[in-house]
Amino acid sequence: STKVVVDVRYTGVCGSDIPKILQPQLFSLPAHWRPGHEVVGTDPTGRWVAIDPLIGCGRCADCAAGDNHLCHELERIGWDLPGGFAEAVSVPPAQIHALPDDLDPPLAVLADPAATAIHGLRCTPIHPPGRLAVIGAGTVGLLAALYATFGSWDVTVFHRAGSTVPANAFADLVAFNPDDTAGCPNSFQVVVDAATGATSAPLERALSLVADGGTVVVLNAYAPGVTLNTSLRDIFRRSIRLIGSFSYCRRGEPDDIRAALQFLSTHRGRLEPMVIQAGALADLLSAAVAKTAGARG
Numbered sequence: 001s002t003k004v005v006v007d008v009r010y011t012g013v014c015g016s017d018i019p020k021i022l023q024p025q026l027f028s029l030p031a032h033w034r035p036g037h038e039v040v041g042t043d044p045t046g047r048w049v050a051i052d053p054l055i056g057c058g059r060c061a062d063c064a065a066g067d068n069h070l071c072h073e074l075e076r077i078g079w080d081l082p083g084g085f086a087e088a089v090s091v092p093p094a095q096i097h098a099l100p101d102d103l104d105p106p107l108a109v110l111a112d113p114a115a116t117a118i119h120g121l122r123c124t125p126i127h128p129p130g131r132l133a134v135i136g137a138g139t140v141g142l143l144a145a146l147y148a149t150f151g152s153w154d155v156t157v158f159h160r161a162g163s164t165v166p167a168n169a170f171a172d173l174v175a176f177n178p179d180d181t182a183g184c185p186n187s188f189q190v191v192v193d194a195a196t197g198a199t200s201a202p203l204e205r206a207l208s209l210v211a212d213g214g215t216v217v218v219l220n221a222y223a224p225g226v227t228l229n230t231s232l233r234d235i236f237r238r239s240i241r242l243i244g245s246f247s248y249c250r251r252g253e254p255d256d257i258r259a260a261l262q263f264l265s266t267h268r269g270r271l272e273p274m275v276i277q278a279g280a281l282a283d284l285l286s287a288a289v290a291k292t293a294g295a296r297g
Helices: 018-022 105-122 139-149 201-209 232-237 256-266 268-274 281-292
Strands: 004-012 038-042 048-051 088-091 096-098 131-135 154-159 174-178 188-193 210-218 241-244
Touching (some): 038 088, 038 105, 048 105, 096 256, 105 139, 105 268, 131 139, 139 154, 139 174, 139 188, 139 268, 188 201, 201 210, 256 268
Parallel strands (some): 154 174, 188 210, 210 241
Antiparallel strands (some): 004 038, 004 088, 038 048, 048 096
């Protein structure tokens, strides 16, 4: 099929890339695997573009409905297919999206996590605006929090004590609360789980924070084998809706990734502190180590 070669200018170092870069022997990676799914570059015309890394089959009912993220033959640039930590990447034309004119290209590496955050809040059956909690102050969590504030939600972000969050850019919109949630049980109509998924602790915390009849939206990509300790009877007796939100889709106008690019453009001043330039392609390993130590990128 026809492909377009994009000259890669910027690629984001996602938290999901880190373990594969540092310990590839622990994963069943495809031959010639190359990471990088938050990719920004220029197309053959010189136009700045962001790449949608989710490539569905284009034939199934899910793809026809715009739910390409649910396609059983889904391939992902930077996971199943060679990614953007390269000088160039070859992709189908449908995966390429022009950047808004006023969006600084380095900031566009946030298009993928922003689309993930937006999808979780606009493509799920949640309540009218009220109190909303976000667990996790990483990239996806902060983007979800910011998006929710502009949807008239009263937002609190719960984060690990001592973690670095760009509070100055968000403090007028979002309340930040260290990990102690003892004073806030059953207080939020919606809780977004956007933490790291090595244990079930974030979801357990979300279930303690959500009000009876409320909704927990899980953006967290839990590690294989993680199980829930909370009694299912307790969850469903409280009429809690537990919604998994994987990645993003092409339903709606604009679709999630185009909505993300517009969102980044509109709020670029607040979001600039979330992106740091960590170096050239040769610096990937050191950038991965730095992000493991807590740097944002």
